Amino acid sequence: MLIDRPPGQRSQEGGTAVSDLTPVMARLGPVELDIVDTLISAGIAPNRAEAIRWALARISERPAYAQLRERTREIERLKSEF
Numbered sequence: 001m002l003i004d005r006p007p008g009q010r011s012q013e014g015g016t017a018v019s020d021l022t023p024v025m026a027r028l029g030p031v032e033l034d035i036v037d038t039l040i041s042a043g044i045a046p047n048r049a050e051a052i053r054w055a056l057a058r059i060s061e062r063p064a065y066a067q068l069r070e071r072t073r074e075i076e077r078l079k080s081e082f
Helices: 030-041 048-060 063-080
Strands: none
Touching (some): 030 048
């Protein structure tokens, strides 16, 4: 697990320092847990935390995610004008 690494050591994925990571608890159903465990079985990730980080990284690479982020910024800007 990530917290087993010494502080400041880089993770294998993305070069993020462990001290830059925020622990998050997620409740997964059987289908989602099977997806995460399949990523581990396939050797894509060493543990469940890294499997979820890997999946989130794939989402952030999609063009639709960039559009979603931009729309979110627009909404926040509009809210601030009220």
